[in-house]
Amino acid sequence: MTGDGLGDFQALFERLRRFAFVVGSLDMEADDLVQEALARTLSRHRFADLDDPGRYLRTVIVRLASNGRRQAGKRRRALERLGPAAETQPTYPSDLAELERLSARDRAAVYLFVVERRSHSEIATILGCTEEASRQRVARALARLRDEMNAEAENG
Amino acid sequence: MDDLADRLTVFADRDSPRGAGAIWHAAQRAARRQRVARRSIAALTVAVLAVVAVTVAAGHRHDAVQAPASTTTTTLPLPRTTGPGSHCIAINPKHPYVTPDPGFNPLTASASELQQHHFPPKPSASDTNPYSHGQTPLQAWMKYAEGYMEGKVVQCATPSPSQEPAWVKRIGHHVHAP
Numbered sequence: 001m002t003g004d005g006l007g008d009f010q011a012l013f014e015r016l017r018r019f020a021f022v023v024g025s026l027d028m029e030a031d032d033l034v035q036e037a038l039a040r041t042l043s044r045h046r047f048a049d050l051d052d053p054g055r056y057l058r059t060v061i062v063r064l065a066s067n068g069r070r071q072a073g074k075r076r077r078a079l080e081r082l083g084p085a086a087e088t089q090p091t092y093p094s095d096l097a098e099l100e101r102l103s104a105r106d107r108a109a110v111y112l113f114v115v116e117r118r119s120h121s122e123i124a125t126i127l128g129c130t131e132e133a134s135r136q137r138v139a140r141a142l143a144r145l146r147d148e149m150n151a152e153a154e155n156g
Numbered sequence: 157m158d159d160l161a162d163r164l165t166v167f168a169d170r171d172s173p174r175g176a177g178a179i180w181h182a183a184q185r186a187a188r189r190q191r192v193a194r195r196s197i198a199a200l201t202v203a204v205l206a207v208v209a210v211t212v213a214a215g216h217r218h219d220a221v222q223a224p225a226s227t228t229t230t231t232l233p234l235p236r237t238t239g240p241g242s243h244c245i246a247i248n249p250k251h252p253y254v255t256p257d258p259g260f261n262p263l264t265a266s267a268s269e270l271q272q273h274h275f276p277p278k279p280s281a282s283d284t285n286p287y288s289h290g291q292t293p294l295q296a297w298m299k300y301a302e303g304y305m306e307g308k309v310v311q312c313a314t315p316s317p318s319q320e321p322a323w324v325k326r327i328g329h330h331v332h333a334p
Binding site for chain 2: 021034035042114142
């Protein structure tokens with residue numbers, strides 16, 4: 001007994017988890033993000049009824065990550081208003097420091113384009129934007145990451 | 157581009173401490189809770205709307221009971237005084253004038269009939285001393301009697317000419333065109 005859609009989900013899980021890891025921020029566990037996206041999906045649909053569950057879950061993950069980032073920003077600003085915070089920020093676990101400064105949607109666009117080799121049409125569907133907007137988003141984000149990589153190369 | 161892809165892949169390629177199965181089951185439980193919560197909110201909303209609708213309907217019914225319908229004629233009894241000549245019989249909210257006694261016409265009634273119906277006695281035509289509003293006692297009486305017959309008299313008249321000031325005052329104030 002694998003359950004309704006468990007087998008399909010298991011097949012998607014590793015890729016979804018990598019995607020969530022890149023898109024989510026520091027205070028979000030990739031597993032939690034995938035679980036929450038799956039829970040939201042299952043609360044409204046049967047997994048087997050989705051045309052493309054992978055695409056659907058990626059869309060939900062991006063939205064959850066964007067919301068989480070917005071809420072984290074509000075929390076941080078509220079804490080700053082209360083006084084100097086002694087809180088220590090965890091280090092972003094990537095050698096690409098610029099990645100942390102990109103928005104969740106930019107990260108998603110870059111990951112889908114560079115790693116998953118998706119077309120701009122697919123990226124636009126996942127992000128809920130036009131193809132042209134997806135093209136611009138990817139180009140801008142890649143330019144920022146390339147600048148950092150070039151600077152690294154120049155510094156040896 | 158390939159360098160970036162490699163670095164992103166290495167960055168993202170981490171083992172899950174929980175595994176797909178655990179996440180799937182946890183998500184199913186959470187989804188069930190979310191569905192229940194959504195249904196509860198929907199039920200609560202419907203209940204609140206129903207209560208509001210019932211309250212509003214009850215308010216309308218209450219208003220309808222309080223306000224007389226425009227076609228209804230309600231006769232409200234006023235206290236009938238035992239003193240002679242009290243003519244306050246009833247007030248009709250739609251037509252707020254004293255209802256004449258059936259079959260009684262003060263203009264043609266005899267002095268005893270006037271007294272029997274507690275109507276002010278007819279003054280003598282020879283009494284030409286005008287009241288304070290300029291009419292003679294007979295003129296004031298006639299006007300009052302005509303107004304009474306037409307249902308234009310609103311309040312009691314003090315009947316006796318000996319109580320002239322109050323009577324004249326009432327006639328002067330209450331005998332008017334509808």
